Amino acid sequence: MNSSTSVDIHQGRGRVGCNDLHSETVAGDHRELLETTKSLFAALLYWDSTVARPHIQSAPERELLCIFGTGDLGRSLGQRLLQTGYRVVYGSRRPHSCDPLPQGAQVMSHTEAAQLATVVIACVHREHYDFLEAAAPQLKGKVLVDVSNNSEKGLYPESNAEYLQSLLPEASVVKAFNTISAWSLQNGSSDAHRQVYLCGDSAEAKQAVRELATSLGLSVLDRGCLSAAREVEDFPLQLFPQWRLPLCLATGLTAFFFFYLLTRDVIYAYVEKDKDISFRIMVSLANKVFPIVSLIMLSLCYLPGVLAAFIQLYRGTKYRRFPDWLDRWMLCRKQLGLLALGLAFLHVLYTLLIPIRYYVRYKIAENVVSVIRENRTTVFDTTIAWRSDSYLSMGILGFALFVLLGITSLPSISNALSWREFSFVQSKLGHLTLFFCTLHTYLYGWDRFLRPSTYKWWTPPGYMLCLVVPSVVLVLKLLILLPCMDRSLGRIRQGWERRGPEGEGTKPLMA
Ligand SMILES: Cc1cc2nc3c(=O)[nH]c(=O)nc-3n(C[C@H](O)[C@H](O)[C@H](O)COP(=O)(O)OP(=O)(O)OC[C@H]3O[C@@H](n4cnc5c(N)ncnc54)[C@H](O)[C@@H]3O)c2cc1C
Ligand SMILES: NC(=O)c1ccc[n+]([C@@H]2O[C@H](COP(=O)([O-])OP(=O)(O)OC[C@H]3O[C@@H](n4cnc5c(N)ncnc54)[C@H](OP(=O)(O)O)[C@@H]3O)[C@@H](O)[C@H]2O)c1
Ligand code: HEM
Secondary structure (H helix, E strand, C coil), rough: CCHHHHHHHHHHHHHHHHHHHHCCCCCCHHHHHHHHHHHHHHHHHHHHHHEEEEEEECCCCCEEEECCCCHHHHHHHHHHHHHCCCCEEEEEECCCCCCCCCCCEEEEEEHHHHHCCEEEEEEECHHHHHHHHHHHHHHCCCEEEEECCCCCCCCCCHHHHHHHHHHHCCCEEECCCCCCCHHHHHCCCEEEEEEEEECCCHHHHHHHHHHHHHHCCCEEECCCHHHHHHHHHHHHHHCCCCHHHHHHHHHHHHHHHHHHHHEEEEEEHHHCCCCHHHHHHHHCCCCHHHHHHHHHHHHHHHHHHHHHHHHCCCCCCCCCCCCCHHHHHCCCHHHHHHHHHHHHHHHHHHCCCHCCCCCHHHHHHHHHHHHHCCCCCCCCHHHHHHHHHHHHHHHHHHHHHHHHHHHHHHHEEEEEEEEHHHHHHHHHHHHHHHHHHHHHHHHHHHHHHHCCHHHHHHHCCCHHHCCCCHHHHHHHHHHHHHHHHHHCCCCCCHHHHHHCCCCCCCCCCCC
């Protein structure tokens, strides 16, 4: 229905209603016409108010909600509900002496407040739930929202929501809002703070809370029955869950390589040559540890992909679950990659300051002076020039692609890419990044792999150790790219199975 038609109908209605309907002087045969017009008009009115313009129906009475507790969350939630158009009544232990409440809210005792509303939100800590038993008669048949969180996991045998339900079996308890903070409610919630998880045993009660949350501009995800409350209550206690494994790995590798290189470089020089080069810890050692760990972590992003490919080739199907460890590994590749990128950044920053280091400037000056003093001539070595230019160039190319991977992992960018584009950058260019960075390190090592003096105390330098995993990943990836392997894997990933669904014999892979 467009607006101009609706205006016409209104104008018509005004004319008929005002002038003609109650006229005492209308002739008899006009009376019939009038009756017809009247019923037509009534039908029009009904159609207009219910079908064409439901929004101009008389506004329903604003729903009254009850909040138990006038603390941080109670106040913030009450304020947002009032702004959204709800009426709010607080139930408090001290209705006459609580601090100023959001304008427009009423406050009374718990039992009085519960009596007035059908939805009651308990903004009280679990430790105080026993007071609710006194309000059990008023809460009977009502929707009772549990918003509570605990300070740590596994504090109680059952979830707070299930405990509340056991105290008040005749109320319909719904777990909700526990992932929303009072602060974000007050300050206008950003995306990260908008997700409300719902769970409860009554579908109607959940629907009422869903509508409430949606009207506050929050997005709602139904997690099922009340037994899911324990999981929902654990959400706010999680601290960067997907970052834990990558962070532990980065810390462990950094600690290992730091002590390994400290022993090889600093302690070795002190013990064998009686030289104190401990100052090297701050820049030289750091500029070895960070790129080494970065390269290993980068290769660990791509190792699960090749392992998964070999598992699929071996099983002849993609429909069997990967082992749990591989699943978990695959899920934290983004975090592994971003940490690797952070460490590569540090390497580049440390590299940039090499020319301004006191030690480097001193060494260059000393070398120049000794060349002049001894009247020596130095020959330009093209091989060294090739080597250093090549490894620097590979490092720069690798780093540029590394940054590209980081940029495409930003949600705003990845959302603008199709799955194919994202997969092209992350998978294809990702392997190219690994290739450049590995080559950078091989070229940096150059012929030192063969020199016995490189192996102090029979230990290889850090960059040789860190080349093991990337080299394995690249070799395995090359194997997968062989036409026969690639074709077989392609078919498996398109749904082909070596054994039919009912296990009816083995099909040839290369058919
Ligand atoms: C800086 C940086 C940022 C990163 N950001 C992200 C990120 O935001 N998100 C992310 O996931 N990773 C990220 N990573 C990790 C890594 O780049 C990706 O996980 C990358 O996709 C891994 O590629 P892959 O080829 O090893 O494995 P995958 O891309 O998982 O796949 C291997 C092959 O299997 C195919 N395949 C995968 N799943 C299926 C399937 N179900 N059915 C059929 N075929 C399938 C793919 O097409 C591909 O050919 C990042 C890494 C770095 C260094
Ligand atoms: N704050 C947040 O950002 C947030 C976020 C998500 C979930 N939560 C959860 O929301 C609940 C309330 O948190 P909050 O931060 O608002 O806590 P709070 O500021 O400490 O307020 C709790 C309120 O509970 C009432 N209360 C205290 N002792 C009581 C008792 N013995 N008996 C009855 N009522 C009592 C008080 O209100 P009266 O004085 O009016 O009675 C008090 O103001 C908690 O379960 C918390 O886990 C909080
Ligand atoms: C702008 C890009 C880069 C530049 C200019 C650069 C430069 C350098 C330089 C100068 C060295 C020698 C450091 C020294 O002598 O102590 C070096 C070493 C190394 N680089 Fe890079 N690099 C870059 C990017 C990368 C990237 C992206 C990686 C991989 C993550 C990487 C991995 C390494 C490794 C493993 C070493 C050997 C460390 C050692 O044991 O000495 N580099 N790089």
